[in-house]
Amino acid sequence: MNKPTAESIRRRGRVFPEIQWTEEQKAQHRARQQAFYERCWAIYEQLKPKLLDKYYGWYIAIEPDSGDYFIDPDQEVASRKAREKYPNVIHHIFGINETGVSGRI
Template identity: 35%
Template structure:
């Protein structure tokens, strides 16, 4: 009997070239952006939650401009239309009690 060998499966993509220091730096920037946007969100939520409950909101922390839409797809289209020529970082929340866009499993 002959044994049929199977090729060993490997990753499709090469390993990431990002250093741990760069990864930590990116996480810190992301956390800082989230904190800045959360402050603006908490201020806006009180005004908008009554008339736009469960709508999605995207916030630019630098200018404090925001976009709202009842669907995530609609909000994505608004973002592309409004910010197509700039490199801007926004955070998306949901206008509800927690601001969470998805389900949290505990």
């Protein structure tokens, strides 16, 4: 006859409880994200009139520091192209349409 084994205790909580952001750090992070988005959005708005007719429904990955952009019908491929040229830089993906939104609700 088998003896019942003791169940392990499930520990719930943060993975790294020692890492806690203050409200100031959270606000700074949000501000950096918003500034990055606005830089990318400005580039997208400049390119949109040229791209809308030919590439409607495609995706564009924008690297705001250089102003380079990568277009592809597949979101993952556009992102991969950006990562290949700029491996350690964050880029932003937009859908080439009237709103710039990629994805569906």
